[in-house]
Amino acid sequence: MAQLAVANSFMPQYAGLDPKVRKGVEAAFAKFAEHTHAGLHLEKLNSAKDPRIRTIRIDQSWRGVVLAPERGDVYCLLSVLKHDEAIAFAKSRKFTVNQAIGVLEVRDQQALDEISPALEKAAETSEERLFEHLFDKDLVKLGVDRELVPLVRLITTEAHLQALEKYLPEPQYIALLALAQGMTVDQAWAEVAKCLASEQPPPMVDPDDIVTAMRRTPEQVVFVNGPEELREILAHPFDTWRIFLHPIQRKVALRASYSGPAQVSGGAGTGKTVTALHRARHLAAADEGTRILLTTYTKNLAEALGKQLALLIEDEGIRGRIEVNNIDSVAYGIVGEHHKPGIAGPDVIDPLWEEASEGLPYSSTFLRREWEHVVLAQDLVSEEEYLACSRTGRGVPLGRAQRSVVWKAIATVVEGLREAGRSTFPQMANEAAELVGKPRYDHVIIDEAQDIHPTQWRLLRRLVASGPDDLFIVGDPHQRIYDSHVSLGALGINVRGRSAKLKLNYRTTQEILSWSVPLLGIVPAQGLDDSADTLDGYRSPIHGRRPVVRVYEDLDAELDGLVEQVRRWLDDGVEPSSIGVAARYNYVVKKAVDRLKDAGIKAYQVNSKSPGIKVGTMHRMKGLEFRCVAVVGVDENSVPSSSAVTAEEEDPKAHAQDLQKERCLLFVACTRARDHLYVSYAQEPSSFLPA
Secondary structure, three states: EEEEEEEEOHHHHHHHOOHHHHHHHHHHHHHHHHOOOOOOEEEOOOOOOOEEEEEEEEOOOOEEEEEOOOOOOOEEEEEEHHHHHHHHHHHHEEEEEOOOOOOOEEHHHHHHHHHHHHHHHHHHHHHHOOOOOOOOEEEEEEEEOHHHHHHHHHOOOOHHHHHHHHOOHHHHHHHHHHHOOOOOOOHHHHHHHHHHHOOOOOOOOOOOOHHHHHHOOOOOOOEEEEEHHHHHHHHHHHHHHHHOOOOOHHHHHOOOOOOOEEEEEEEOOOOOOHHHHHHHHHHHHOOOOEEEEEEOOHHHHHHHHHHHHHHOOOOHHHHEEEEEHHHHHHHHHHHOOOOOOOOOOOHHHHHHHEEEEEEOOOOHHHHHHHHHHHHHHOOOHHHHHHHHHHOOOOOOOHHHHHHHHHHHHHHHHHHHHHOOOEHHHHHHHHHHHOOOOOOOOOEEEEHHHHOOOOOHHHHHHEEEEOOOOOOOEEEOOOHHOOOOOOOOOHHOOOOOOOEEOEEEEEOOOOOHHHHHHHHHHOOOEOOOOOOOOOOOOOOOOOOOOEEEEEEEEHHHHHHHHHHHHHHHHOOOOOHHHEEEEEEEOOOHHHHHHHHHHOOOEEEOOOOOOOOOOEEEOOOOOOOOOEEEEEOOOOOOOOOOHHHHHOOOOOOOHHHHHHHHHHHHHHHHHHOOEEEEEEEEEEEOOOOOOOO
């Protein structure tokens, strides 16, 4: 009796197909679930690199690619592509079982065959080979396929190895890269072992048993039991993909225990949030009495986490052990147990800073940042403490007399807030930390950690007792869009030896990534563990169209162009809810919504629950995902925003940090797109855009 399996990598691809093609896929493969496949016409291809590959007709233009193992009676749907692309994909791939860890692997054998002559030529003129110091048995021990060993022997430089990355199975590339970087065989094995689905490799691996390899890696392949389950999977492909764990993510999320705080970093779309969600479920399922806080920076992001958690955990008992809340709400609740907090809005705080800066050589912005990033961050309560403190991260040196002047200005603002019965969110976090008393949770999981302020970190540290699995920290310094720059070590949170970095982007195509990453500039980001953080090795296995960039005479013409682009997406069958529009300023957001509505297109701001195209500021796009994204107003006068950048003559370091923050903001907006990215501007482009 035939059984159908679906590759998890197919889910985001399926979600991006036109509705008509999706219906064809569902109709064709429903026959498998009904255990009758006589009419499916699985076609074997001549000259395919893997004889087990088949194709299936979806309609006149589209074909599915299926892996049909020689034993096991399982058919695995790998991809659905246009006819010529499907044939090319099917003929080029080869599927094998990793002999070291037993997982299913795929490689682009055709590309490797085409590259081989160039490697041979380079090897002939080189006196050294990259892996000449290793025996064949060492390579095989680490899972390198015996068929690939001759090719590996030709590699002369690490650059040549990196050029092969996208054609090799990931576990094999990880092993080779570790060896190339000077690791021993045992050290390289420790890196490969991170790809294991379980704690230990299987005792025996049958190289011909593809089906067992599939079952051994459920995070790669979903086995379908009956037509109802198939319909459920295909009805919610995006949801299935959003909670899917890659082997390396699985190793991080489902580890039995960490001896202390653990950190997961990685670029946009690498599955950090999914890893955090699975970690929450893993800890909640392990102990009926456990108390878990899953938190993040903003209310909107917390709501998104809650929705994803509901998709992941059906058991209400397990889900009930996890509190999902943003950190400001947590602080508000703790302070509210003692008195009703009053939050100072711009109408209260801005005039106080303007008044405090009058007659001083320091602007209101400088004073405010000094308060937030030095005084509150270090919880300084007296002038003496401020005079003696370190001001790491601030670009303008202050002598003792100057600090005294600044302290008095800050003190007038603090007093003004006290008299008004108000406080800022960082102040409230500090107050909450003092009021916590004893720990309230067994585990705290933090998403978007790069935007958490030091005062909020102080509260989080006190909410859970130090010990195994206390803090699980997830973030990406390349997506830092607020002013928080922290050192976990300085806060007493040591993650050394318990850090993992994710490099595969599962959301955005490689074409969008290749265009977006240069937006960040060349300055390495500051990691939470005091080390520089780069995007080396950051990539996507998904490919698509290159981003489109358009220039217009003025904003009105640009908005007309936006309407035309959105119409094209809608005419191509893209659902309105799968389209997002981002702008730097709220007034442009409102104009875009009005212009789309005037054109008869349903569009709403992102905080609206009405179905339709979502339009929001770049800040509001954080944490959201769309099939198609239009980023408008990326001109020289808007990005970077002059009001968000400190004058260089006032504080060079703050100026540089502000510019980088604006770069990160544009990068975040662009990487919300899964399949299509459209960027536009009027007259002159932002200096951040590629030439």
